[in-house]
Amino acid sequence: MNIEKRRQDIIHYLMKNGIVSVNHLIEIMKESPATIRRDLTFLEENGYISRSRGYAKYIQPDIVHQIRITDGQVAVAREAAKLIPANSTIFLDSGASALALAQQITNRDDITVITNSLTAANVLAATNVTTYVIGGYLEGRQEALVGPEAEKYIRTMKFPILFLTTTGVRGTQGLACVTPFQANLKSALIEASEKVVVLADAKKFEKDSLRVFADFKNLDIIIVDQPIRNQAQLMALEKNQVELIIAEQ
Known part of the structure; x- marks a missing residue:
């Protein structure tokens, strides 16, 4: 097996x-x-x-209103928010780091956000950010909409910027997550996006997960809260011309 x-x-x-x-x-x-x-x-x-x-x-995951956002994730989100141009459209992935970014852009009134995250959408609901939520199967662990319907919609679109999250990083192979639904959707999002920006606290580079969904060559920018210690991973990022940004805390 x-x-x-x-x-x-x-x-x-x-x-x-x-x-x-x-x-x-x-x-x-x-x-x-x-x-x-x-x-x-x-x-x-x-x-x-x-x-x-x-x-x-x-181990049961935290329910949505108890999601803990770390100082590092806030720093990464603050840096990511600087990359969103005026009058632009972005896709915002699910997860705690994506939620942190949603909280950083609540004062914007010139951007459009498309997301599969119910928690991010709830944060933006009371703001002037134009927000669209894609359809699909509700995966409870992340409060994320995934599945074939979501993938079908994604494949009809083209996103200028994707802010992508990951559960872990498998050595120098690439980004990894837990479920096949998540993996398939994230792969579709990467294919549909002109620029891929990964939001990841540095600990993700020390944590593997079940399914690899993206090679480093598929990524444009990775924002982390601390320097990455694994030299092989750093060399792989450099080889694939991935820009690495270390957020100021």
Whole structure:
């Protein structure tokens, strides 16, 4: 079984069944104990599950009104807001960093925002920012609209600037996220955008996720809150001519 699908299956099983013994997971996944334990270590290190005395448990995400935006994400959003020209149209992705950017542009009355994020749309609802929300399947973890209908709409559009978020970065391979819906939509957004700006606190470069959705060559700018420490990643960004901006805090 593909490693990404197996890890996704483990997450889904834990979501449905609560606390599950590691031995039971080994039995139902029909993989070696070493393989499943490596998967569980990966998922635990990346914040999807917790483990205790031979058991694993899925960690529920924060509900929307409890989303915590860090100082680093605010700094990244503040820097990103400077890149939005007057009288422009942007696409704003979902996630905490995108929400932070929405909060930074509430005073604008000259821009149009298209988004798949319900939380970002709610922030902009009471402002003079012209806001459109795409349709699609509601993925609760991110309060994001995704799926085939959303992708179909995206592929009919062309966005001058995309502000993109990511769950993690897989080494020098590229950006990674959790679900196939998210991965497919983000890939479609990149194809439909003239400029791709990634909003990512530096810790994302130390955190992998389940599905790679973008190579570094697909990106134009990455904004981070702290310097990236991985030299191989820095070299890959330079090789692919990705501009790296470190936000002032």
